[in-house]
């Protein structure tokens with residue numbers, strides 16, 4: 001492992017378990033490459049295959065002049081105070097470049113980790129998937145248990161070229177005192193496919209993000225989001241999809257569970273701007289406590305006559321009828337409720353590493369058991 | 372009063388649903404090895420009776436008692452009744468998203484896993500379901516006939532001592548009727564000689580077809596929240612055909628006058 005930038009007293013080994021929880025395996029079993037950043041230090045930046053380059057964005061900008069054409073092009077630095085902060089005080093971030101036509105069999109893993117009290121981590125990431133290439137990137141963002149008062153800003157710009165496919169799975173595991181502001185822009189060119197999976201099951205002080213995707217002709221964007229808001233968490237998570245190209249389409253699915261005194265705002269916004277576009281939003285929320293809030297805000301905007309946009313949103317409690325159905329098969333009330341919550345959160349995320357899948361399942365089981 | 376072991380007895384049962392008096396004064400006795408059918412017009416209270424025996428919370432028992440295997444279960448929560456051996460195939464079961472039919476079978480068999488087990492696959496085959504079908508969310512997009520088969524399959528996985536079936540034959544095609552009839556017969560041990568049968572059953576039906584597969588021991592007609600007549604299934608059914616449900620009391624009286632082998636009982640409603 002490269003320790004070029006490693007200025008930590010602790011070694012990555014010490015975080016092994018914490019990293020695994022967000023899908024990052026330092027032994028790199030079945031991974032095409034890795035990027036690991038702890039606080040402000042790049043600790044691993046390595047590709048195991050020729051068709052993929054992985055670097056930190058500071059070095060990448062020095063190495064490639066052309067990268068300027070991708071820098072702050074999918075997200076504007078003037079978007080808000082957080083993007084401004086990331087522009088002025090950037091602390092690395094990853095550059096992942098997949099060569100044309102490459103079909104990367106194993107996922108690439110990345111992790112942005114906060115281990116120190118009071119850290120402000122401002123990363124700026126760039127992903128470029130060239131024409132016809134396919135890749136799955138799993139990125140975990142996490143803080144060491146017990147870290148208070150940390151702040152994470154993550155600017156991510158993703159470029160899915162003609163006929164390419166990017167599956168981007170993000171797992172957040174922060175902590176009750178962490179403030180989080182991801183800022184993401186995704187440009188999907190003709191016939192490109194962008195699949196986003198987002199899972200956040202643990203408490204966080206304040207998380208707000210609303211990634212924006214721009215779809216070109218025949219492009220597809222799929223979003224799946226699973227949120228479990230507990231304790232005093234505040235989560236405001238949405239996705240904005242511009243269907244700019246002819247026949248572009250999108251599907252946005254979210255599942256939100258809220259309990260204790262948490263608040264979850266779940267947004268979705270589809271803007272249809274061209275002929276033959278098609279989009280659907282599905283937003284479902286499950287309320288487990290009186291002190292919690294779920295606020296679903298689905299929005300649709302059509303700008304052409306043949307737009308086909310729809311949404312369905314439903315927020316409610318666990319259905320008594322479903323509980324009793326399970327009780328009539330022999331489960332007690334608590335067991336029945338946990339089976340229902342587990343089912344509710346059970347969205348099918350393809351190609352997850354086994355450990356991560358087990359980890360997510362474990363979290364669902366734990367949260368379901370605590371009803 | 373002697374409380375028989377392995378029987379279900381309902382005494383003077385009155386049940387309110389959302390403040391409405393739906394069941395008024397129901398008395399019923401099902402003994403070890405017996406299967407009864409319950410007839411009656413729409414809205415007469417048949418489903419209400421089954422769900423009251425199951426103990427669902429909406430069914431507020433205002434009077435009477437339910438005794439199962441010698442124990443008063445009137446105040447027992449549903450899952451404890453189920454653990455004692457009560458099972459039901461619902462008329463309109465709910466969809467549970469994210470919970471597969473395979474998972475339901477595991478739950479019925481008391482297994483904790485979410486994986487599709489070999490036993491589940493074997494059972495599915497017996498009920499004419501593909502393995503794939505087990506991965507579908509329970510009842511989601513199931514056809515009417517598939518719901519019936521799925522409910523019976525869950526009961527087979529559960530193996531209750533007292534089996535309640537709410538219209539298992541409604542909306543089922545001829546071939547599947549044959550299959551369902553056979554599976555129900557097995558579930559209720561109708562293939563054994565009467566003295567060897569232990570399971571008890573109560574089947575709600577509007578059709579006579581089911582009686583071709585299950586030779587039930589007794590039939591009851593429910594009218595306006597009471598059991599109006601009880602007797603041999605063939606006689607009761609013939610009477611309903613002749614004089615309608617409301618006429619079953621008259622039929623009963625006729626039968627009792629004409630012959631002394633009938634066992635027709637009736638209550639004024």
Ligand SMILES: Nc1ncnc2c1ncn2[C@@H]1O[C@H](COP(=O)(O)OP(=O)(O)OP(=O)(O)O)[C@@H](O)[C@H]1O
Pocket residue numbers: 388389391393411412413414415416417418419420462
């Ligand atoms: N929540 C409720 N509030 C008021 N009345 C109810 C409620 N649930 C059931 N009922 C009434 O109780 C009566 C009996 O209903 P039940 O479902 O037991 O009838 P059933 O005999 O099974 O009819 P069917 O043959 O149509 O299935 C009906 O009049 C029904 O409308």
Ligand SMILES: [Mg+2]
Pocket residue numbers: 417418419462537
């Ligand atoms: Mg009914």
